[in-house]
Amino acid sequence: MIKNRTIQWGLCLLVLLGQAACSSNSGKPDANEEGERTSTAAQDTLSEEVTEQPATxxxxxxxxxxxxxxxxxxxxKVENARSMALGPDGTLYVGSRAKGNVYALPDRNKDGKADEVITIASGLKMPNGVALRNGALYVAEISRITRYDNISVNLQNPPKPVVxxxxxxxxxxxxxKYIxxxxxxxxxxxxxxPCNICLKKEPVYASITRMNPDGSGLEVFAHGVRNTVGFDWHPTTKELWFTDNGRDLMGxxxxxxxxxxxxxxxxxFGYPFCHAGETLDPEFGKGKDCADYTSPVQNLNPHGGTLGMEFxxxxxxxxxxxxxxxxxxxxxxxRTEKIGYRLSLYRTDAQGKxxxxxxxxxxxxxxxxxGRPVDVEVMPDGSLLVSDDMNDAIYRIAYTGKK
Incomplete structure (x- = not known):
């Protein structure tokens, strides 16, 4: 009996403490002296990749x-395959997130299948993004960009990366990062x-930046971008298009x-004040007007995890x-009912609709x-590659019908 009463008193104390904690956080988000604001709402949880038996x-x-x-x-067997970049010789470079690896996938005989999967870097901090320029492979980790020079002829013995x-x-x-x-x-x-919803004082957060190839001249190109993991430039206009993930915990x-x-x-583009050009944030939208920000060209699936895109x-x-x-x-x-897990198409007709x-x-x-599609890459023969970080795979989509 004494033991049960002790447990009951302990539970009551925990409840009281919990109520006090909730009461102390029930107010509106406050700004510190630098103007930075952090949401008092529960923050989203990073989704972890599910490890299962590879699909057949x-x-x-x-x-x-x-x-x-x-x-x-x-x-x-391309573990945690994420963003992709294609080299001039047809070698595909693939980053990862949870695995910390960067891969090279050559297709020397051009048969539409990679000859092998070569791990050219490992132990990195979420090296999601990869890009190529003048024979050098650029890799994006959390806080830095590194460069592997003359990579195509050194796949088996990559050079020491340059920061x-x-x-x-x-x-x-x-x-x-996608780069x-x-x-x-x-x-x-x-x-x-660095959150589900917050306002940081440093303008670099929630942005797309750009820099010279040597790392100099960093500047913010676009503001109010919560989290883009895919962008491309229109083949004709050369203007930037990008996807962006909407905030969580609004239903x-x-x-x-x-x-x-x-x-x-x-x-x-609105974050954290206005979402999708039409919805003011319940915390950070007070006193704001969505008309002051750039609206999306297209609203996509809510919480669909929209990532890579390519023209x-x-x-x-x-x-x-x-x-x-x-x-x-x-x-x-x-989401209560899962959505996404697919490859979609945004197309415009002759009238621009x-x-x-x-x-x-x-x-x-x-x-x-x-499986979970992550990125897309158009190949020289016109086929389309799709990476999948859950099934550890790269798929090839080809057209064999009549034009």
């Missing part, structure tokens, strides 16, 4: 595609918000992910796909995922 060849039959398209494995820039923030939350060189020969590097259907267009430097510039697919955008939807992690439709789906079956 038969699983590819679950993927639905438009008539005339086929999907196959380009490479398997290009090492002053990015060190927070892991949205700290992994690419733009038409202006500058390296574009996003810096995600299953708010806010949507975004597809954005940034034709010039200095634009603000289709190949000639294998029918002409209706020319210069249209393929988008990888990694999938939701905290856009539509967002599924292209390849089936990695989600009866509410259970067996």
């Amino acid at each position: 060849e038969a699983d590819l039959a679950k993927i639905t595609l438009p008539d005339g398209f086929q999907i196959s494995y380009y490479a398997r 290009v820039y090492d002053k990015f923030p060190t927070e892991e939350h949205h700290g992994w 690419a060189f733009g038409p202006d020969d500058k390296l574009y590097v996003p810096v995600g918000a 299953d259907n708010l806010p949507p992910d975004e597809l954005n267009h940034a034709p010039r430097k200095g634009m603000h 289709y510039t190949g000639t294998m697919f029918p002409d209706t796909y020319k210069n249209q955008i393929f988008i990888a939807e990694h999938g939701s992690w905290n 856009g539509s967002f439709v599924p292209f390849a789906a089936g990695w989600l079956q009866n509410g259970k995922e067996w």
Whole structure:
């Protein structure tokens, strides 16, 4: 009896302490002397990749595609395969997040399958992003960019990396990066918000930055970008387009992910004040007007985990796909009904009207995922590669129908 009473008193004390803690945090977010504000709402949790048995060849039959398209494995056992970049000789470079590796996948005989998977770097801090310039491989970790010179002839014995820039923030939350060189020969590097929803004093947070290839001249190109893990430049206009992940904990259907267009430097896309051009944030939107920020070109699936995107510039697919955008939807992690886990297409008609439709789906079956698309890459022959960090694979989508 004494033991039970002790337990009861202990539980009561915990309840009282919990109520006091909740009471002390129930007010509105306050600004410190530098103007920085942190949300008092519960913060989102980073989704971890699920380790399961690799899918089989038969699983590819679950993927639905438009008539005339086929999907196959380009490479398997590419652990935690994330963002991709293609070298001039056809070697595919692939970053990872949880694994800490960077891979090279040569296809020397050009048969549409990688000959081998070579680990050219390991033990890195979330090396998600990879990019190539003048024979050098650039790799993005959480807080730094490194460069591996003359990489294509040194796959088996990579050179010691050169540090290009090492002053990015060190927070892991949205700290992994997609990188690419733009038409202006500058390296574009996003810096995600280190939270679900917050306002940091440093302008580098929630932005897309750019720098010279040697790491000099860092500047913010776009503001109000919560977390982009994919962008590309229009083949004709050379203007930047990018995806952005909407904030969490506003319900299953708010806010949507975004597809954005940034034709010039200095634009603000709303975060953390306004989401998707139409929804003021319940905490940070007070006194703000969504009309003051740039709206998305297209609202995407809410919490769909929209990541990599690329304009289709190949000639294998029918002409209706020319210069249209393929988008990888990694999938939701905290939505009541899962959504995403597919490859989608944003296309515009002759009048400039856009539509967002599924292209390849089936990695989600009866509410259970067996794969999670991350990035897309157009190959020289016009086929499309898709990386999958859950199934540790790179897929190849080819068109064999009549044009």
